[in-house]
Amino acid sequence: MSRFLFPRWSNALLPFVLIVGAIAPLYVSLLVAYGFSPKTLDGQYQPEQPVPYSHALHVGKLGLDCRYCHNTVENASHAAVPPTQTCMNCHTQIHKDSPRLVKVRESYETGMPIEWIKVHKLGDYAYFNHAAHVTRGVSCLECHGRVDQMEVVHRAQPLAMGWCLECHRNPIDHVRPPEEVFAIWKPTDSWTKDQRLELIKKNDIHPNDYCSTCHR
Amino acid sequence: MSTIHAHEIDNTGDVPGKRAPLVLGHTDFHQVTNTICRPNEMRKPPMAWYVMFGISMMLVMNLGFVVHYLIFTGVGVWGLNNPVMWAFDITNFVFWVGIGHAGTLISAILFLFRQKWRTGINRFAEAMTIFAVICAGLFPGIHVGRVWLAYWLFPIPNQMGMWPQFRSPLLWDVFAVSTYFTVSLLFWYVGLVPDLATMRDRAKGKVQQMAYGLFSLGWRGSNRHWHRYERAYLLLAALSTPLVLSVHSVVSFDFATSQLPGWHTTIFPPYFVAGAIFSGFAMVVTLAVPARELFGLKNLITLRHLDNMNKVILVTGCMVGYAYGMEFFIAWYSGALYEKFAFMNRAFGQYSWAYWIMVSCNVITPQLFWFKKVRTSIPLMFILSLFVNVGMWFERFVIIVTSLANDRFLPMIAISEVKGVMPQADPHWEGWHQSHGAGSNAAAAHSANGDNS
Numbered sequence: 029m030s031r032f033l034f035p036r037w038s039n040a041l042l043p044f045v046l047i048v049g050a051i052a053p054l055y056v057s058l059l060v061a062y063g064f065s066p067k068t069l070d071g072q073y074q075p076e077q078p079v080p081y082s083h084a085l086h087v088g089k090l091g092l093d094c095r096y097c098h099n100t101v102e103n104a105s106h107a108a109v110p111p112t113q114t115c116m117n118c119h120t121q122i123h124k125d126s127p128r129l130v131k132v133r134e135s136y137e138t139g140m141p142i143e144w145i146k147v148h149k150l151g152d153y154a155y156f157n158h159a160a161h162v163t164r165g166v167s168c169l170e171c172h173g174r175v176d177q178m179e180v181v182h183r184a185q186p187l188a189m190g191w192c193l194e195c196h197r198n199p200i201d202h203v204r205p206p207e208e209v210f211a212i213w214k215p216t217d218s219w220t221k222d223q224r225l226e227l228i229k230k231n232d233i234h235p236n237d238y239c240s241t242c243h244r
Numbered sequence: 245m246s247t248i249h250a251h252e253i254d255n256t257g258d259v260p261g262k263r264a265p266l267v268l269g270h271t272d273f274h275q276v277t278n279t280i281c282r283p284n285e286m287r288k289p290p291m292a293w294y295v296m297f298g299i300s301m302m303l304v305m306n307l308g309f310v311v312h313y314l315i316f317t318g319v320g321v322w323g324l325n326n327p328v329m330w331a332f333d334i335t336n337f338v339f340w341v342g343i344g345h346a347g348t349l350i351s352a353i354l355f356l357f358r359q360k361w362r363t364g365i366n367r368f369a370e371a372m373t374i375f376a377v378i379c380a381g382l383f384p385g386i387h388v389g390r391v392w393l394a395y396w397l398f399p400i401p402n403q404m405g406m407w408p409q410f411r412s413p414l415l416w417d418v419f420a421v422s423t424y425f426t427v428s429l430l431f432w433y434v435g436l437v438p439d440l441a442t443m444r445d446r447a448k449g450k451v452q453q454m455a456y457g458l459f460s461l462g463w464r465g466s467n468r469h470w471h472r473y474e475r476a477y478l479l480l481a482a483l484s485t486p487l488v489l490s491v492h493s494v495v496s497f498d499f500a501t502s503q504l505p506g507w508h509t510t511i512f513p514p515y516f517v518a519g520a521i522f523s524g525f526a527m528v529v530t531l532a533v534p535a536r537e538l539f540g541l542k543n544l545i546t547l548r549h550l551d552n553m554n555k556v557i558l559v560t561g562c563m564v565g566y567a568y569g570m571e572f573f574i575a576w577y578s579g580a581l582y583e584k585f586a587f588m589n590r591a592f593g594q595y596s597w598a599y600w601i602m603v604s605c606n607v608i609t610p611q612l613f614w615f616k617k618v619r620t621s622i623p624l625m626f627i628l629s630l631f632v633n634v635g636m637w638f639e640r641f642v643i644i645v646t647s648l649a650n651d652r653f654l655p656m657i658a659i660s661e662v663k664g665v666m667p668q669a670d671p672h673w674e675g676w677h678q679s680h681g682a683g684s685n686a687a688a689a690h691s692a693n694g695d696n697s
Binding site: 056062 | 404454458464
């Protein structure tokens with residue numbers, strides 16, 4: 029009976045098979061941990077907007093307050109995207125014939141809103157409340173980054189659940205006096221750790237991490 | 245010695261001091277090897293195989309269709325509604341995990357007890373275990389609704405900073421079933437190595453030689469090989485033995501650890517294990533009968549094997565019947581009103597039809613196996629084993645759905661009854677199709693597998 033056997037050199041392949049088998053679970057874990065993160069999947073998401081509106085110009089140079097346009101942010105869970113009328117408060121007078129504002133004027137005449145593209149989009153199962161954060165001293169800066177330096181807005185933070193929880197479990201690095209919330213050019217460490225600890229006590233900040241805090 | 249034909253000899257009798265022959269009609273090992281290898285070396289399988297495989301494949305395609313429909317539409321297609329929030333998925337899961345237990349019992353426990361007759365059926369019973377566990381795994385996978393998030397079942401570090409609930413029996417299930425699958429696969433494969441080497445040595449084509457050669461891991465049948473093989477097999481048998489008892493105990497915790505009348509009982513773990521072995525042996529009989537007919541294995545899977553398995557079905561069937569009775573006794577003896585209601589409702593409520601299907605299939609049918617005529621009649625045992633399969637599916641359905649549907653324990657449900665709303669699960673056709681589909685999935689995989697017993 030002639031017996032078929034693999035040649036002896038094929039034994040050298042065995043260590044590779046074992047190594048691949050040993051590494052595979054680690055690889056899968058790392059793939060899920062880092063690969064499935066919004067940080068990887070979305071990165072610094074920066075869509076092209078229908079109108080080339082520059083936050084760097086309006087906020088950084090001209091000094092518009094965030095609340096001039098996003099006016100509901102202190103009272104509602106949703107920070108409003110301004111209607112065309114807000115733009116036209118100024119632009120009926122300034123640059124009123126600029127070709128960059130064609131779509132704004134068109135929208136103003138027809139009454140059809142400009143279709144801005146949402147950059148900071150959360151899952152519809154996560155209930156984020158702007159007012160709750162802003163009035164207790166969590167600055168716009170913490171989630172949206174230096175919007176006053178952005179020509180085109182991009183996502184500065186990953187907006188992943190783990191990232192939300194980081195702050196909810198340890199808010200000390202992310203609070204400031206509520207009246208300074210919109211001063212996004214001031215870094216949070218302008219206030220010392222002791223001052224921030226004092227603020228947490230004074231403003232009664234105790235974020236929890238129950239499922240139902242955000243998923244209702 | 246002249247060759248004796250199988251049907252000429254009756255090896256089912258028990259004469260004290262005399263061993264009944266395990267294998268009929270063979271004079272040496274070579275003939276046994278020839279008989280076993282024949283199905284795999286046939287140029288063409290018998291026509292009946294094509295017919296059965298075709299039917300199975302059609303049902304598998306049906307399964308694929310309904311699973312896609314479920315994934316694209318949502319788990320609502322099962323007819324789930326408050327308060328019956330799970331029914332078909334968990335019923336099928338428990339049913340299939342249970343089926344697997346016979347394979348493990350045959351391969352591990354009977355091996356440790358030196359029951360030599362197991363060698364006739366162990367390999368394909370083990371294969372049945374593996375396919376049954378795969379079928380079981382399908383249902384938790386699709387019942388999460390968002391199947392692309394099914395990896396949440398496993399404790400893998402993730403960007404959500406979130407872990408599964410370690411106090412939940414559903415997570416224990418994940419560990420129990422994945423351990424079970426791994427050990428069953430290893431046990432099956434280790435046992436298969438010398439057989440694969442035999443196939444390699446008999447193979448004619450180069451591709452077959454390479455494939456069998458790869459999976460037989462360079463087996464040459466030396467003394468050292470056999471020594472290590474026996475050791476490994478014994479160790480794996482010792483590892484698998486506790487699994488026969490533990491896996492279905494953990495599955496029963498899904499119900500027993502919750503505070504729902506009809507679920508919250510301490511009898512559940514042994515009762516589930518007995519039920520698992522009961523259904524598993526019925527499935528082995530269901531599969532063994534056509535396999536030995538079609539592939540000419542009547543001399544290896546003899547009437548004595550089937551007789552033995554039917555005895556196991558009878559014993560475990562009695563255990564299951566005892567458990568049904570004990571549940572009712574405790575419901576009365578405990579004096580708990582809700583418990584009493586749950587069981588009266590089970591037997592006489594809106595799902596009483598399912599309950600009585602269960603009782604007649606699981607308690608009454610196996611009693612026929614007291615008669616040797618029934619135990620040794622091929623057509624009868626095939627039909628009875630089908631009844632047991634049906635009955636055990638309904639057992640899980642009854643436990644899950646009746647306990648949830650009319651639960652007077654939760655205040656919310658009491659309110660809905662005051663309003664005259666009678667909550668009910670509405671079993672939709674998709675659910676039934678998936679149950680059948682998974683069955684044929686296993687059947688198709690089984691027939692594709694062939695039998696290397």
